[in-house]
Amino acid sequence: MSVINEGLVASFVLLIVVLAEGLLALFLTRAGKAQPTIRKIAGLEAIEEAVGRATEMGKPIAYTTGLGGIRDQYIYQTIAGLNILGYTAELAAKYGAKLVYLPYDPTIMPMAVDVVEQSYIRAGKPEDYDQENIMYLGGDQFPWAFGVLGFTFREQTAANIHMGPFWAESLILAEAAFYSGAIQIAGTANYHQIHFFVVAADYALIGEELMAAGAYLSKDPTQIGTLWGADWAKFTTIALIVVGAILTAAGVSTISDFFTL
Amino acid sequence: MSLVIKRYIPLVLTFLMGIIMVFATYFLAPGTPEREATALLTGTVDVIVVTAGVIGLVVLLRHHTLNINRRGRFWKYSIITLIGVAIYLIIGIYGVFTHPTHLMYASDLFSWVYSNIYVSMDMTIFSLLAFFIASAAYRAFRFRSIEASVLLIVGSLMLLGRAPIGGVIWEGFPEIATWLLNVPNTAGNRAITIGIAIGAILLAIRQLLGIERGYLGPEQ
Numbered sequence: 001m002s003v004i005n006e007g008l009v010a011s012f013v014l015l016i017v018v019l020a021e022g023l024l025a026l027f028l029t030r031a032g033k034a035q036p037t038i039r040k041i042a043g044l045e046a047i048e049e050a051v052g053r054a055t056e057m058g059k060p061i062a063y064t065t066g067l068g069g070i071r072d073q074y075i076y077q078t079i080a081g082l083n084i085l086g087y088t089a090e091l092a093a094k095y096g097a098k099l100v101y102l103p104y105d106p107t108i109m110p111m112a113v114d115v116v117e118q119s120y121i122r123a124g125k126p127e128d129y130d131q132e133n134i135m136y137l138g139g140d141q142f143p144w145a146f147g148v149l150g151f152t153f154r155e156q157t158a159a160n161i162h163m164g165p166f167w168a169e170s171l172i173l174a175e176a177a178f179y180s181g182a183i184q185i186a187g188t189a190n191y192h193q194i195h196f197f198v199v200a201a202d203y204a205l206i207g208e209e210l211m212a213a214g215a216y217l218s219k220d221p222t223q224i225g226t227l228w229g230a231d232w233a234k235f236t237t238i239a240l241i242v243v244g245a246i247l248t249a250a251g252v253s254t255i256s257d258f259f260t261l
Numbered sequence: 262m263s264l265v266i267k268r269y270i271p272l273v274l275t276f277l278m279g280i281i282m283v284f285a286t287y288f289l290a291p292g293t294p295e296r297e298a299t300a301l302l303t304g305t306v307d308v309i310v311v312t313a314g315v316i317g318l319v320v321l322l323r324h325h326t327l328n329i330n331r332r333g334r335f336w337k338y339s340i341i342t343l344i345g346v347a348i349y350l351i352i353g354i355y356g357v358f359t360h361p362t363h364l365m366y367a368s369d370l371f372s373w374v375y376s377n378i379y380v381s382m383d384m385t386i387f388s389l390l391a392f393f394i395a396s397a398a399y400r401a402f403r404f405r406s407i408e409a410s411v412l413l414i415v416g417s418l419m420l421l422g423r424a425p426i427g428g429v430i431w432e433g434f435p436e437i438a439t440w441l442l443n444v445p446n447t448a449g450n451r452a453i454t455i456g457i458a459i460g461a462i463l464l465a466i467r468q469l470l471g472i473e474r475g476y477l478g479p480e481q
Contacts, residue, residue: 004287012287015462022463026472071306076461079468083475106317107310111476114267118477132327136320142386154335168390175393178400189457191450199401199412207453208460214475215467223472226463233459 009261017236022229029225036221036228043185043203044216047084050159050183051091059158060098062151063088064173065112066164066188067141069105074165076211077189078108081164082115083214084187088161089116093123097158101134102151104144109136145169149176162186162201163210166193174200187213272471278302279469322346349374415441 004012028034054061063085068078085101092099101116103109113134120129137147149172152160160177162170163186170186170193177184178200186197187205197204205213208230215223244255285299325339333339349371356368367375402413421427422438467473 005290008287018459018462019466022466026466069310071303071310076464079476080464083473086475106313106320109313109316109320115476132324134320135324136317138321139314139317140383142383146386168387171393171397172386172390175397178397189461191453191457194453196397200397208456211457211460211464214464214473218473218475220472223467226467226472230459230463233463234456237455237459 010259018233021232021236022226025229025232026222026225029228030222036224038216038224038227041205041209041216043187043205043209044213046185046203047088047161048091050161050185051088051095051097053183054097054158055095057158060100060155061088061092061159061161062148062157063099063101063161064148065103065108066162066166067104068165070107077165080210080213082111084163084217085112086115086119087217089119090123093120093125093128099133102137102148103134105139106136109134141167141169145172148173152176152180152182156180157182159183164188165190171196171200268477271477272474276469276471279465
């Protein structure tokens with residue numbers, strides 16, 4: 001009898017491999033033995049531009065983290081969205097722009113309130129923090145999407161930033177911002193919605209770029225080290241795919257059998 | 262003390278819960294008492310969800326009440342929102358009172374309002390998507406760069422392949438569309454999915470080890 005639950009052996013082995021590569025890269029970076037660089041992510045660089053635009057125009061920035069809550073499997077995207085919210089709120093506080101966060105799931109609100117408040121304190125502008133700028137619109141997909149759409153048109157937002165898990169409402173949000181003339185930065189790891197953001201938004205974060213955002217914005221070498229580890233994991237995956245395809249074509253099913261374990 | 266409550270305790274809890282859930286997923290067989298015990302942990306999330314639901318309602322009511330009091334922008338719509346919330350809340354509570362042993366009971370009136378008002382409005386919003394897809398496609402499908410041109414050609418082939426008229430014009434269009442969907446599209450999707458999975462694992466590592474703490478708010 002296997003110690004690991006049936007059907008999860010390959011998953012566990014791959015998890016350990018990715019973890020080992022990530023941790024090794026992290027420790028090498030922390031020990032100063034490597035200094036990985038990170039390519040520029042246009043979508044994250046554009047946040048400062050968006051906040052600057054909002055400041056100049058005197059109009060608000062609408063920020064959303066998608067349809068994620070704390071009890072679903074998309075929480076990692078929501079957390080990534082909150083990381084970027086902290087950075088955006090700090091910039092907004094520094095520049096004096098109005099940032100309005102429009103949550104979908106009330107379970108995220110206490111975290112978001114804390115993130116935004118801490119950002120204003122860190123920027124040295126605690127007096128500018130206004131809890132009214134965290135505006136709950138309702139916890140159902142299309143009513144929430146229409147709330148964001150209405151806010152975008154009514155307030156004529158200067159910038160709309162959407163970071164997190166999105167579904168069918170993604171294009172409604174993106175097109176609303178386009179028609180209201182807002183600069184738009186959007187990112188999601190829901191692959192079935194990425195193309196909508198790529199087509200309709202000014203800047204789009206594709207899949208893993210969203211997860212890398214926290215490390216990217218922190219400029220912390222240790223965090224960036226783990227992104228280097230992610231590159232190793234991708235090389236390992238590519239090697240497995242290539243070797244597996246060659247072996248399977250040659251009639252050897254060792255690797256494909258391993259993935260059924 | 263504040264730092265301990267706001268930062269260290271959440272980090273320790275995140276680490277412990279993460280490790281317990283990974284251990285349970287891989288090493289505790291489904292149906293065993295040990296695995297059921299870990300399911301209780303996930304059940305505690307429901308307590309947070311219910312509490313947060315009340316917070317959401319309070320925030321919504323507070324926002325619109327303040328907007329009406331201040332005669333803020335579009336304050337008349339805030340009145341409609343409050344009336345809508347109040348009516349639906351009363352109908353829901355009335356249904357529970359008629360069946361006190363069944364707290365999730367949806368009365369006929371509640372179901373009627375849901376099916377005939379809420380769902381209709383919901384679907385109206387959803388149907389806007391068709392028009393937005395058309396307007397987004399109009400902007401995207403242009404010969405302005407190599408990438409946009411590829412998108413235009415592939416998009417056109419997909420439209421012809423999936424619309425009934427495409428098969429009438431030429432029977433090869435549906436086959437091309439199926440191939441585009443199953444081969445290049447699947448390859449691209451899998452590449453993105455693998456990248457996302459690896460990114461998510463390493464994001465989890467950064468959070469479990471307390472290296473990435475942005476979700477707790479920036480450091481002071």
